Amino acid sequence: MGNCFDSKDIKINASDPCHPPQCGALGPGRASVPARQRASCGDARPTADSPPAWFEGMIRNCLQYACEAKAKGRHIVGILCEYTPRELIMAADAVPVCLCGGSAEMIGPAQEHLPANLCPLIKSTYGYHVQKANPFLEMADMVVAETTCDGKKKMYELMAETRPMYVLELPQKPNDADAMAHWVRELRKLKTRLEKAFGVTITDEKMRQAIRTMNRERALRRQLAELMKSDRPPLTGRQLLQFKSNISCICADVAQYRRALELYKPVSAEESVGQAPPYQIRVLMTGVPVVHGAERVVEIIESHGGLVVCMDNCTGLKPILEDVDETAADPMVALAEKYFRLPCSVMTKNSRRLDVLTELARQYQAQCVIDLVWQACLTYDVESYFVKRLAETDLGIPYLRIETDYSPSDSARIAMRVEALFETVRQRASA
Numbered sequence: 001m002g003n004c005f006d007s008k009d010i011k012i013n014a015s016d017p018c019h020p021p022q023c024g025a026l027g028p029g030r031a032s033v034p035a036r037q038r039a040s041c042g043d044a045r046p047t048a049d050s051p052p053a054w055f056e057g058m059i060r061n062c063l064q065y066a067c068e069a070k071a072k073g074r075h076i077v078g079i080l081c082e083y084t085p086r087e088l089i090m091a092a093d094a095v096p097v098c099l100c101g102g103s104a105e106m107i108g109p110a111q112e113h114l115p116a117n118l119c120p121l122i123k124s125t126y127g128y129h130v131q132k133a134n135p136f137l138e139m140a141d142m143v144v145a146e147t148t149c150d151g152k153k154k155m156y157e158l159m160a161e162t163r164p165m166y167v168l169e170l171p172q173k174p175n176d177a178d179a180m181a182h183w184v185r186e187l188r189k190l191k192t193r194l195e196k197a198f199g200v201t202i203t204d205e206k207m208r209q210a211i212r213t214m215n216r217e218r219a220l221r222r223q224l225a226e227l228m229k230s231d232r233p234p235l236t237g238r239q240l241l242q243f244k245s246n247i248s249c250i251c252a253d254v255a256q257y258r259r260a261l262e263l264y265k266p267v268s269a270e271e272s273v274g275q276a277p278p279y280q281i282r283v284l285m286t287g288v289p290v291v292h293g294a295e296r297v298v299e300i301i302e303s304h305g306g307l308v309v310c311m312d313n314c315t316g317l318k319p320i321l322e323d324v325d326e327t328a329a330d331p332m333v334a335l336a337e338k339y340f341r342l343p344c345s346v347m348t349k350n351s352r353r354l355d356v357l358t359e360l361a362r363q364y365q366a367q368c369v370i371d372l373v374w375q376a377c378l379t380y381d382v383e384s385y386f387v388k389r390l391a392e393t394d395l396g397i398p399y400l401r402i403e404t405d406y407s408p409s410d411s412a413r414i415a416m417r418v419e420a421l422f423e424t425v426r427q428r429a430s431a
């Protein structure tokens with residue numbers, strides 16, 4: 001998949017999806033590396049052509065890539081959840097693009113149709129739809145969604161009134177014997193739909209090629225995340241969060257992942273001799289996805305003495321922890337098995353999330369857990385009971401649940417609670 005290309009500024013006008021009006025979260029990413037972090041986190045500041053600078057322009061890069069693909073006759077498929085196997089879409093020679101909204105500006109327009117008491121991620125995504133402000137959605141030939149949480153499911157019905165939409169039925173009892181067979185059937189139905197809609201044949205070989213490509217990208221991103229296991233990580237959590245793309249496997253992105261791995265090395269034991277111990281509190285962040293444009297809580301944590309060494313959510317490690325089996329006899333079954341293991345709170349029971357958290361806390365030497373819950377996200381909100389118990393009782397580290405939305409109105413209150421959490425960690429460390 002994908003041509004390499006150089007990032008160039010593109011002209012913006014209102015009439016062409018490839019040159020849309022600029023809008024909050026769709027502009028180039030913001031370089032928000034708090035000054036206190038910069039001093040202690042290696043040399044990860046953006047220079048003209050560094051990986052941070054490249055990924056600051058992620059949306060612009062993706063837009064250029066999607067426009068070029070579209071001009072060559074390739075189809076664009078919007079996706080809304082990490083349960084959708086990108087490989088299946090890539091095997092149809094189409095381009096999967098994540099459509100999740102991170103802009104607070106889109107919430108007002110969404111609330112003309114949707115209830116105010118709904119998760120901001122759903123509202124923002126829908127706001128882009130009604131405002132026709134997401135160029136990727138405007139150029140999408142199909143949107144693939146899943147039956148995950150109720151808010152999303154019902155929002156999709158509204159979106160489907162005017163957009164070609166395909167909804168996968170996701171089984172929600174992961175331990176049931178017949179759940180996997182159902183999920184495989186659902187993916188086969190999506191394959192048929194893609195083939196009919198785009199006039200292509202998705203062969204096993206094409207699926208295997210896409211699996212290999214995605215596995216390579218997942219491995220690079222995993223290695224980058226593993227840099228944070230070090231006592232002195234060379235990146236901040238905010239910087240790491242930025243090292244990803246709304247379109248997977250663009251080869252220019254892959255080159256930047258490789259470059260980042262060459263550039264950023266953890267400080268070795270010898271190099272750290274004589275240096276003051278790291279002062280940042282190592283945070284394991286869990287909960288809802290932190291989508292592009294909605295990184296405020298991460299920035300608050302890292303500008304108040306914390307370092308997010310690990311994020312287990314869908315915009316962090318969760319989707320890249322495991323690969324798809326490249327040697328499986330049936331690549332569709334291999335895809336189904338990998339994606340179905342994603343421990344989302346829509347599953348019941350979702351005990352795998354707790355197992356993963358336990359292991360990550362150990363590997364990344366977490367000193368506390370911060371559980372982010374978007375307002376009105378019932379599934380993550382209820383699961384916070386289990387996560388709190390795991391952190392405080394099983395892991396023996398402090399826990400903080402932060403419930404918020406995309407508005408900055410509670411930033412000062414969140415900062416105070418984060419500082420209090422960090423003070424508790426420091427007191428325990430010095431006791």
Ligand code: SF4
Nearest residue numbers: 081082083148314344
């Ligand atoms: S948190 Fe759950 S519903 Fe949301 S993107 Fe991840 S898997 Fe999908």
Ligand code: SF4
Nearest residue numbers: 119121149288374377
């Ligand atoms: S954050 Fe929660 S409510 Fe929002 S889309 Fe994800 S699972 Fe649904």
